[in-house]
Amino acid sequence: MSKRKNKLVLATQGDPQALEQVIRHYRPYILSLCRREYIAENGNVSIVCDNELKLRLEAKLMAKILLFDIRERTYKT
Numbered sequence: 699m700s701k702r703k704n705k706l707v708l709a710t711q712g713d714p715q716a717l718e719q720v721i722r723h724y725r726p727y728i729l730s731l732c733r734r735e736y737i738a739e740n741g742n743v744s745i746v747c748d749n750e751l752k753l754r755l756e757a758k759l760m761a762k763i764l765l766f767d768i769r770e771r772t773y774k775t
Contacts, residue, residue, distance in 0.1 A: 707768050728756060731751070
């Protein structure tokens, strides 16, 4: 089994370090989904990260990882 596949198997089994690595891999995508416009009192517009949404997306990803079933496939040649 490859090193990458082994980490994925460990993540599906609930290993905290493996789960963190998967979350870290998807973090740039999650952050891109969490970008929101913020208009300050003086009218300036800036882009900020919606932290509540970020945490919810990371929690959903962890839940789906734990439900994911990785099976070793063998092919006959």
